[in-house]
Amino acid sequence: MVKVSSWGQLDHHEHNVSYLSNRDNVASQLVNSPSRGIAYGMGRSYGDICLNPNGQLWNTTGLNRFISFDENTGILKCESGVLLRDIQALFIPRGWIVPVTPGTQLITIGGAVANDVHGKNHHVLGSFGDHVQKIKLLRTDGSIIECGPKLERDWFAATIGGFGLTGVIVEIELRLRQVPSAWIDAENIPYDNLNEFFQLADDSEKDWEYTVSWIDCLSKQGRGIFMRGNSSKTNKQIQESKKKITFPFLPPISLVNPLTLRPFNTAYFHKQKYQAGKQQVHYEPFFYPLDKLLKWNRIYGSKGFYQYQSVIPHHVGADAVQEMLNQISRSGEGSFLAVLKTFGNRESIGMMSFPQPGVTLALDFPNKGKKTSKLLENLDAIVREAKGRIYLAKDARMPRDLFEAGYPNLPKFLQYRDPGISSALSRRLIGD
Numbered sequence: 001m002v003k004v005s006s007w008g009q010l011d012h013h014e015h016n017v018s019y020l021s022n023r024d025n026v027a028s029q030l031v032n033s034p035s036r037g038i039a040y041g042m043g044r045s046y047g048d049i050c051l052n053p054n055g056q057l058w059n060t061t062g063l064n065r066f067i068s069f070d071e072n073t074g075i076l077k078c079e080s081g082v083l084l085r086d087i088q089a090l091f092i093p094r095g096w097i098v099p100v101t102p103g104t105q106l107i108t109i110g111g112a113v114a115n116d117v118h119g120k121n122h123h124v125l126g127s128f129g130d131h132v133q134k135i136k137l138l139r140t141d142g143s144i145i146e147c148g149p150k151l152e153r154d155w156f157a158a159t160i161g162g163f164g165l166t167g168v169i170v171e172i173e174l175r176l177r178q179v180p181s182a183w184i185d186a187e188n189i190p191y192d193n194l195n196e197f198f199q200l201a202d203d204s205e206k207d208w209e210y211t212v213s214w215i216d217c218l219s220k221q222g223r224g225i226f227m228r229g230n231s232s233k234t235n236k237q238i239q240e241s242k243k244k245i246t247f248p249f250l251p252p253i254s255l256v257n258p259l260t261l262r263p264f265n266t267a268y269f270h271k272q273k274y275q276a277g278k279q280q281v282h283y284e285p286f287f288y289p290l291d292k293l294l295k296w297n298r299i300y301g302s303k304g305f306y307q308y309q310s311v312i313p314h315h316v317g318a319d320a321v322q323e324m325l326n327q328i329s330r331s332g333e334g335s336f337l338a339v340l341k342t343f344g345n346r347e348s349i350g351m352m353s354f355p356q357p358g359v360t361l362a363l364d365f366p367n368k369g370k371k372t373s374k375l376l377e378n379l380d381a382i383v384r385e386a387k388g389r390i391y392l393a394k395d396a397r398m399p400r401d402l403f404e405a406g407y408p409n410l411p412k413f414l415q416y417r418d419p420g421i422s423s424a425l426s427r428r429l430i431g432d
Contacts (some may be wrong), residue, residue, distance in 0.1 A: 140420025
């Protein structure tokens with residue numbers, strides 16, 4: 001048994017870990033598994049979606065081979081343990097990019113499918129699942145299901161964003177997108193309140209592919225920095241620095257606290273405001289600013305942290321976000337990794353996918369026990385009233401009624417559940 005945690009480091013549970021490395025042998029490993037399990041990649045989900053305490057984990061990082069690439073169509077075929085980082089590093093110099101990418105590239109492509117991750121360009125290209133052409137899925141009874149947009153479409157819809165419960169993904173075909181360079185023409189714009197944010201978001205949708213903002217969640221008015229960008233046609237003849245820093249230790253208490261948070265947010269806002277304007281940025285710091293600080297989750301201390309990400313329908317989005325900021329202010333808590341952005345007016349392919357038309361706010365809170373739980377319950381009440389939903393990849397404590405209300409396709413999805421797969425999240429929210 002091995003102690004394993006997810007990125008939030010809320011718990012370190014014992015697991016029986018099996019390593020999948022030969023795709024021809026995966027079926028026998030699943031069939032002969034001593035107990036029900038769940039696939040585990042890089043462990044970058046924040047809560048319990050990839051955990052199975054005292055049970056089986058199937059580690060997929062050894063399934064890391066590229067199989068084929070068609071330069072005419074941009075379709076990449078690879079195993080599910082390949083990292084987005086490795087796809088980007090190999091193909092961006094050749095003029096191709098992963099079309100939708102989240103805030104870290106240190107995740108497996110299988111995890112990207114299972115969580116149907118989204119990025120800064122949902123209003124243009126949707127979520128990750130919109131670009132998957134085929135999935136090879138192994139069930140724990142040894143059967144194989146190949147599915148895609150035109151092949152076993154219900155299985156495909158269940159597996160995209162299906163949080164690993166329909167089977168173990170072994171191979172994926174993903175359509176990459178052509179880009180002229182590794183650089184982004186970016187612009188940073190400070191805003192002083194939520195009305196300005198929503199106006200910037202609306203005005204940017206037509207001409208800018210990438211839009212996102214940092215928000216100072218301690219500011220009652222909702223000030224922040226709006227960031228937008230397009231792929232640059234100019235390829236700078238300089239190399240992006242590959243130097244990375246590792247946060248060196250796990251402090252006994254969170255370094256994100258009332259003594260540090262307000263000064264940090266104030267300093268960050270004014271620094272970014274001073275540096276606002278247009279610039280050309282390499283894709284790595286633009287998409288993945290936190291990847292340069294390895295093990296940054298240690299900042300939150302030995303008790304770990306919660307990430308809370310919700311999506312609220314557009315018509316009540318401004319009021320709901322404002323009320324969330326009010327609740328955070330009254331609680332005395334806060335987050336410096338607060339991200340606010342809008343999703344486009346398009347529905348997700350996946351039955352259980354998180355993105356839907358609306359505004360999404362992501363927040364990190366150090367784990368302070370009952371005090372943090374109370375704040376998150378207050379945020380739940382806002383999401384519930386607004387008929388929004390919580391992102392399963394980030395969740396560690398959502399109540400079942402909010403899950404069922406936010407994911408109305410659950411009854412249909414359960415028809416495709418693999419009975420040999422179970423996780424801490426499935427037991428908490430589904431019951432087994």
